[in-house]
Amino acid sequence: MTGSRSDGKPARLGWWPEVRDRSRDRQPLTRDQIVAAAIKLIDAEGLEGFSMRRLGQELGAGATTLYWHVKDKDQLIDLVLDESALDVRLDDDASAPWRDRLAGLAREIRAGLKRHHHLAPLYGSRIPAGPNTLRVMEHVLALLRTGGYDGDKLLLAFASLTNYVIGSVIMDNRALSGPETEGKSLEELRRMYVAILASLPADAFPNLVRLMPEAGPAAIAEDADFEFGLQRLLDGIEADLTHSGGVQPARSTRQCDAREHG
Amino acid sequence: MTGSRSDGKPARLGWWPEVRDRSRDRQPLTRDQIVAAAIKLIDAEGLEGFSMRRLGQELGAGATTLYWHVKDKDQLIDLVLDESALDVRLDDDASAPWRDRLAGLAREIRAGLKRHHHLAPLYGSRIPAGPNTLRVMEHVLALLRTGGYDGDKLLLAFASLTNYVIGSVIMDNRALSGPETEGKSLEELRRMYVAILASLPADAFPNLVRLMPEAGPAAIAEDADFEFGLQRLLDGIEADLTHSGGVQPARSTRQCDAREHG
DNA sequence: TTGACACTCGCACGGTGTACCAGCACTATT
DNA sequence: AATAGTGCTGGTACACCGTGCGAGTGTCAA
Numbered sequence: 001m002t003g004s005r006s007d008g009k010p011a012r013l014g015w016w017p018e019v020r021d022r023s024r025d026r027q028p029l030t031r032d033q034i035v036a037a038a039i040k041l042i043d044a045e046g047l048e049g050f051s052m053r054r055l056g057q058e059l060g061a062g063a064t065t066l067y068w069h070v071k072d073k074d075q076l077i078d079l080v081l082d083e084s085a086l087d088v089r090l091d092d093d094a095s096a097p098w099r100d101r102l103a104g105l106a107r108e109i110r111a112g113l114k115r116h117h118h119l120a121p122l123y124g125s126r127i128p129a130g131p132n133t134l135r136v137m138e139h140v141l142a143l144l145r146t147g148g149y150d151g152d153k154l155l156l157a158f159a160s161l162t163n164y165v166i167g168s169v170i171m172d173n174r175a176l177s178g179p180e181t182e183g184k185s186l187e188e189l190r191r192m193y194v195a196i197l198a199s200l201p202a203d204a205f206p207n208l209v210r211l212m213p214e215a216g217p218a219a220i221a222e223d224a225d226f227e228f229g230l231q232r233l234l235d236g237i238e239a240d241l242t243h244s245g246g247v248q249p250a251r252s253t254r255q256c257d258a259r260e261h262g
Numbered sequence: 263m264t265g266s267r268s269d270g271k272p273a274r275l276g277w278w279p280e281v282r283d284r285s286r287d288r289q290p291l292t293r294d295q296i297v298a299a300a301i302k303l304i305d306a307e308g309l310e311g312f313s314m315r316r317l318g319q320e321l322g323a324g325a326t327t328l329y330w331h332v333k334d335k336d337q338l339i340d341l342v343l344d345e346s347a348l349d350v351r352l353d354d355d356a357s358a359p360w361r362d363r364l365a366g367l368a369r370e371i372r373a374g375l376k377r378h379h380h381l382a383p384l385y386g387s388r389i390p391a392g393p394n395t396l397r398v399m400e401h402v403l404a405l406l407r408t409g410g411y412d413g414d415k416l417l418l419a420f421a422s423l424t425n426y427v428i429g430s431v432i433m434d435n436r437a438l439s440g441p442e443t444e445g446k447s448l449e450e451l452r453r454m455y456v457a458i459l460a461s462l463p464a465d466a467f468p469n470l471v472r473l474m475p476e477a478g479p480a481a482i483a484e485d486a487d488f489e490f491g492l493q494r495l496l497d498g499i500e501a502d503l504t505h506s507g508g509v510q511p512a513r514s515t516r517q518c519d520a521r522e523h524g
Numbered sequence: 525t526t527g528a529c530a531c532t533c534g535c536a537c538g539g540t541g542t543a544c545c546a547g548c549a550c551t552a553t554t
Numbered sequence: 555a556a557t558a559g560t561g562c563t564g565g566t567a568c569a570c571c572g573t574g575c576g577a578g579t580g581t582c583a584a
Contacts, residue, residue, distance in 0.1 A: 052573080053572090064573070124435070138469055151476045167430070219414035219417040325564080329543085
C-alpha cells in the first residue's frame with residue numbers, strides 16, 4: 001500500500017523524498033483522520049486486528065503519536081462509535097403513515113449500525129453520547145412524540161424500541177461474524193445450523209431439533225426475524241396509542257420538530 | 263485470605279501442612295472449580311479484573327496450570343457463560359394463561375442474566391451453545407409451540423423475543439455499570455441523566471432535553487422499560503396468533519413437552 | 525536569535541494470553 | 555523393588571498490548 005521500501009533502489013535521496021504517506025508528511029495528523037482510519041481498519045479486520053500500534057502503522061505514524069490527538073483508546077472508540085452513527089440515514093417520508101415511518105426509521109438505524117457490524121459488540125459495553133448518536137435519538141423521540149407519546153410513556157417506548165433494535169443488531173452480528181461463520185452464504189449458514197441442531201439429543205431438546213427442518217428459507221432470510229418482531233412491537237405500540245387516547249393518523253398532533261419537511 | 267506465610271513460624275512442617283488452599287493441595291484442580299471461580303471473580307471485579315493470571319492466583323494455582331483443564335481463555339468464557347445460564351429459573355406455572363407464562367419466562371431469563379450482569383457485554387460477541395443455554399432455548403420454544411407457533415413463525419417469534427430480552431439486558435448493563443455509574447442509586451442515576459440531558463443545546467435536541475423532566479420516577483424504575491416493551495411485543499404476538507388461526511387459551515394444542523407438570 | 529508552541533515518536537514499564545517444557549506425585553507394570 | 559507411564563503443576567519466555575515520559579522536530583512570533 002505504501003511506497004516500495006525494500007526494492008534495492010537508492011531512491012534518489014532527498015529528491016523524490018522516498019516517504020510512505022505523502023499527504024501526511026507536511027500537514028499534521030488530524031483527529032478526524034485518525035477516527036476515519038480506525039473505522040476503516042475495524043471494518044476491514046475486526047476488533048481483533050485493531051490496536052493503537054496497528055492504527056499508527058496504517059497512518060504511517062508512530063503509535064504514540066495518536067495520543068497527542070486522542071486521550072485514550074477508549075476515547076477513540078467512543079469517537080469511532082459516534083462517527084459510525086453518521087451512517088444512519090434519517091431521511092423519512094413525512095407523508096407516509098406514522099407506523100410506516102417508525103418502522104422505516106427502525107430499519108434505517110439497524111441498517112446503519114450493520115454497515116459497521118464489527119462495532120456491534122461495543123454497543124454492549126459503552127453508552128455513546130456523541131452528537132451524531134444524539135441526533136439519531138432525537139429523531140426517534142420526535143417521531144414518537146408525533147405519534148402521540150409523551151411523558152413517561154415516551155421514555156418507555158423509546159427504550160423498548162432501542163432495546164429491540166440494538167438487540168437484533170447484536171444477535172445478528174454474533175451469528176454472522178464468528179471465526180467459523182465469517183463470509184459464509186446464507187444457505188451455507190442455514191446448513192450449518194441445521195447440522196448443529198440436528199446433532200442434538202432429540203429427547204432432551206425436541207423443539208430445537210425440529211426447529212430448523214420445519215423452518216423454510218424465508219425464516220432464515222436476512223432481516224426476517226427483525227422484521228417480524230418489529231411488526232409485532234409496532235402492533236403493540238399502535239394498540240397502546242389508540243387505547244390510551246393517543247392518535248396515530250399521520251399529521252395530527254403538534255409537529256415536535258420531527259423534520260416534517262426534509 | 264490464604265494461610266499466613268511470612269510470619270516467622272517454622273509451622274510444624276508436614277503436620278499442619280501450612281498451605282494456602284487446603285482443598286486443592288491433594289485433589290487436582292477441576293474444570294468446574296475453575297469455571298466457578300471465574301464466575302465469582304467476574305461477578306466481584308468485572309471483566310477488567312479477570313485474567314488468567316489473576317484467576318490462577320485466586321485458586322492458589324499457577325496461571326498456566328489452568329491450561330491443562332481448559333483450552334483457551336475463550337473456551338473458559340464460553341463455559342462461564344453457559345454455567346451462568348443455570349441461574350435462569352425455569353419453573354413456570356402451567357395453569358396460568360399462556361401469555362402470562364411467556365411474560366414470566368422472559369422476565370426470568372432477563373433476571374437470570376442480570377444475576378451476572380458483568381457478563382452482559384459478552385453476549386454481544388459469542389453465541390453460546392452449551393447444554394444449559396440450550397435448555398433455556400428449548401423451554402422457550404416449547405412454550406411458543408404450546409401457544410400455537412410452528413414452522414417459520416416459531417423461529418421468527420423465538421428470535422424476536424431473544425433479540426428483545428438480550429437487548430434489554432445489554433442496554434441495562436451499560437447504563438448501570440460504567441465507571442461513573444457503578445453503584446449509584448436509581449435516584450442518583452436519574453439526577454445524572456437529567457443533568458446530562460439538560461446540558462444539551464435545546465434547539466438541536468428539543469425532545470432529548472424535555473425527555474427526563476417530563477418522565478416521572480416510574481419511567482426510570484428498574485425493569486419499567488423492559489416491561490413496557492415486553493407487553494407491547496406480547497400484544498403483537500397474541501394478535502398475530504389469533505389472527506392467523508392459532509389459539510392462545512392456556513391448554514389447547516399439543517403439549518410439545520412444555521413441562522406442563524413441574 | 526530566541527523562544528514558544530504544535531506535533532512526532534523511541535523507549536520502557538507493566539500488563540496480557542499462552543506455548544513449551546522440566547518437574548512432581550502417583551499408579552501400573554515388569 | 556525398579557521402571558515406566560500418566561495426570562497434573564507451574565516457571566520461563568515470547569509476542570503483543572496500552573500508554574507515560576521526555577527528547578526530538580519543524581514553524582512561527584517576537
